[in-house]
Amino acid sequence: MSANPVPSAVAAGSLPLLALRGVTKRFVGVLALDGVHFDLRPGEVHAVCGENGAGKSTLMKVMSGIYQPDAGTIEHHGQACHFASPHAAERAGVVMIHQELNLVPHLSVAENIYLAREPKRGWFIDRTRLRRDAQACLARLDVAISPDVPVRSLSVAQQQMVEIAKALSINAEVLIMDEPTSSLTESETSQLFKVIHELRRAGVGIVYISHRLDEMAGIVDRVTVLRDGRHIRTMDFADTTVDEIVSLMVGRSLDDKFPPRTRKPTDEVMLSVRDLRRKEVFGPLGFELKRGEVLGFAGLMGAGRTEVARAVFGADPVDGGSVTLEGRELHIRSPIDAIRHGIAYLSEDRKGQGLAVEMTVAQNLTLANLAAVCGRGGFIRFDDEAKTARRYIEQLDIRTPGPHQIARLLSGGNQQKVVIGKWLFRQSRVIFFDEPTRGIDVGAKYAIYQLLDKLAAEGIGVVLISSELPEILGLTDRVAVFHEGQLMRVLQTKDTTQEEIMHYASGRNGTGGATSIAEGGIDTQAARGMDSIPT
């Protein structure tokens, strides 16, 4: 890929395909977009950058008709318009490709491309035309996918191509791509970029959202930075640097973003994991967690961080390995065992796996430790339960009308605090936090950061799994870097950089070329964990 994009077919400066003027969107208690301006020219790739919670996805959803703005206008080819639904946006040629793909797995590629728009002959679907048209769409993308295979048999990258083909089939002139490369391999990514180049040449405007700033060089023409729901700056990609973009995104130095540290890491090993392995998923690997420290798990998606944490917690089976907590070897076969020994896991999928959303705040807080609020005969004592709930509501500053509020009605940050409260009430000694700040607004994030520090200071073992490198650098004392199910290296946070972490996370090996993880000197220590440490 060249550093500078090929000039696109349509001259810059022509009437924008889509323009947002002063768009504001408010949710309960959160100003998600605050007077944002954005425009997209024909044949350009326009990146939108910002931290989680900066308003990127809200902006995309306003553009594609999923949300209606509370204030401001949208112009389509210079004319004010209103997308009442995603369908209306599609009719105007604005199509969004979601991060989680919207395909029907059991239907064929061709059937998916023309879903709900099937070519008909009389009452029946014209299968010949369906196939031929789908083939034509796929051919435009120059991808080798048969229109006849069911979508479920395709790789994620191929499914993404099918989504793009679907967009082309409705003559999309604006394509919104949300983190399109997040689950793609390097070669799949370059294939996708080839397709993006083709689309630019054909005059399609592309809104491109990605956390991977490095890969934007070569495909992105302009970049718009959002922060806390506000438009910060729009600039030509050629005139800026990744560093400038990052500093605009963060908007303040890392020091204010993370709370001061009150904890004092010790050398006392709390939790040690050795030789843990699960066939075809991760390992064997090992690590140790010291009292008073926050240990980070860094790596790309699918590197095995979540899987390792879930395995220690007993949520997934393992093929071998040992877990020792405070000198005692544990036999964990299910979360019930892990919880009894004081190990907790806070899932990255809060609504799917962390919270019983239809139950109340109080019921969620006591779920992992009901026995503690039960009186004689095993009956729940409601006054004890409410008292407990009030204690954690106050301690964690959970914003709720009261302990009997249904958890579903709380904001994301407060829901997360409820889940954290659940584990605190269980008197957990080691807590794995898996992406604890995902989907949480900036203020609530800071509160969670403070909490992690406080827990570590109180002697609770804290493992932080995060895909946000600033979070890893700002919050942890040591970082374990994972790549494809292997623990590449454990780094001292104060001595490392974003670049070094990415280096190991992408599977490259620092000590040069061919050293394999199992054989190389220092890597063996990291991968095997404890072998060289006397007990």
Next chain:
Amino acid sequence: MNDRQKDLFQKFAALASLLALTMVFSVVSSSFLSVGNAMTVALQVTSIAYLGIGATCVIITGGIDLSVGAILALSGVVAALSVRAGVPVPLAMLAGLLVGALCGVINGLCVTVLRLPPFIATLGMMLVARGVALQITDAKAVGGLGDSFAELGNGSLWRIAKIGDDGFPDVVFPGIPYPVLLMVSLAIAVAVLLRRTGLGRHLYAVGSNAEAARLSGVNVRGVTLFAYVLSGTLAGLTGCVLMSRLVTAQPSEGLMYELDAIAAAVIGGTSLSGGVGTISGTLIGAFVIGILRNGLNMGGVSAFVQQIIIGLVILLTVWIDQMRHRR
């Protein structure tokens, strides 16, 4: 309205419709509002209530139990055949209960261990249990069970009667039938279980979010299994009580009772998507169905029209429930 108030509203809506039904029928038929008829209705409702209590627990976990009508037939038949084989009545009824519990265990294992969808697992059990009941009786009614077999279904507590001048007993107070007593104590016991014990809380947690419950240390398999065993056992009990009332065991008894049970739970506000439901609601639902049947019967409405009306009532209440959730 917050959600709590909405729930109250929903419950009072069901209760209010129950009272409205009672009033309408009392006006239409003079004999409707009497102690005797109240006991009759209560007695008729008992079967739906026992099964509904079990169904509520299963539905709270996010499951469904279609097999209870067949299980009650099998249990009743087993109890009757045991009596005919010379087993004392209490032991024979216990055998009936155990058959129901066993069917529940099998249902629960199919759902938790074999991971079959509850609909399929209990549909299979429905066919198997009914088939076994018909096979072991040659599809014939089992009669000649004797007075002691009839006691559970027909006896009552505090029955006051004096011998009249004509020598026939004159009933002052018909008494509270044993099945009604059983219904009340079961309802209280299960309501307390659901509301005040860890197990009950865990039933709601599993239905609300099974994975979150598992990761919070809830024994999801055990809790789910319990719900099906309870449902099966209650079906077994229903079988014993029903056959005792009829003093005959019919292998074809209890056809479509599972649907009455589910309807009672749903009318009472239990959500088929799990995590929501109360015993008090289910009892109200059971009485709505029971009073509708009884009142319509007394009003001379045909059984076919009754079905139509009950069907419409179910659609209406579930629609109201959906509206409540969509708001």
